[in-house]
Amino acid sequence: MKKLALTLIPFLFLLLGGCASVSMTSLDADRQAKEFAVADDKSNIYLYRNEMFGGAIAMPVSLDGRMAGRTGPETFFLWEVEPGQHEVVSHTENEARLTLTTEAGRNYFIWQEVKMGMWTARSQLHEVSEEEGRAGVQECKRADSAF
Template sequence: MVRLIRLFTTTIILSAGILTGCASVKMASQSEDAKAKTFATNPQQANVYVYRNEFIGAALSMAIELDGKEIGKTGPKSYFLLGLEPGHHTLVSKAENDSLLNLITEAGKNYYVWQEVKMGLLLARSKLQLMSEAEGQAGVRESKLLEVNGASPVASVPVTKSEVATKPVEKTISQPAPDSVVVAKQAEPIPAATVNASLPSPAPVASNNITKIERVPFEIGVSSVTVERIAKQNSCQSTKGAGLLYKKGPVEVYRVQCEDGREIKARCEMRQCEIFTP
């Protein structure tokens, strides 16, 4: 009983702090904020606005990862502006849970991703959602621009093909993994053409700003059977079953291709699975 009372008291204290406090994040200048809110496009890259326009969970800063690299943390009423090369990118919001969003971007277009904040057990949870231009611009206008890890607010964070081509590699590599580049200290640069030839072809480009999942080899995960059972409960018959799409720590994302053309995705954590819509 004493432990339950302590747990209940701790939950109340944390929840009060989340609702009333204010997270410390790195803000950009007013001039950069004003420039970002013109929503001007770049013919050579895509602009991705990641915004959090709510006060719920104000005491908690939430990290954003882009293609496996943290770009910074959001606070209430704040946003990032990212200039990205066209192609496939993965955004992850880190809170009590991990929320994953896959994007396929086109040059010369703006994309708006809402980091929705929800109450969790002890901390706030979050969910990344791709929004329409009208909804996205409205959310950005009521927020303030953040720095990207101390760099320029508009920055292409992920390593691109051209950047990989300039990195040194070992002269002799024994049995490298497929489609990989091994980095070492004693090295020499390799031609860009060689690296580009070894990289996989980009996924087809989205034609109407919708979220797409990159095609990946079918892989069985520890929760595949559970996800297949959930799919059958939703009238989804599949001859292939549930394939593992993404895994990071205890979080796994699965995909089931139904015979009737539908596609079901499920998120599993500690083998507890539920259907979600990215």
């Protein structure tokens, strides 16, 4: 039993502290997104993951039923969408879902929280205030998205 624990402990640290590789945007696109400008007739949805916990796990995310991309530690997405209802799903060991009803000319922020799972990471999605969301996005780099 002791040998098994000694074997699993380093693997657990690697799993929780490693770094997942995800496709990133340019520095210019990252900088522009952090200006938080939104078109008068559109809504912006920011999804960010500002934790290193679960860093070895890339987490697939979909928007309105279409795969948007994968988050890694300290990354974010920006999606410009039509005002109305939108569903965001984080596809991890569980499927965390969040539905937003957006208005034109506004930013919306979702924090993707990483949780410990049985076999791999789990996640939870939280809509957060603009103040909290902007601070979280500033801690991250922009990941490439299909939108």
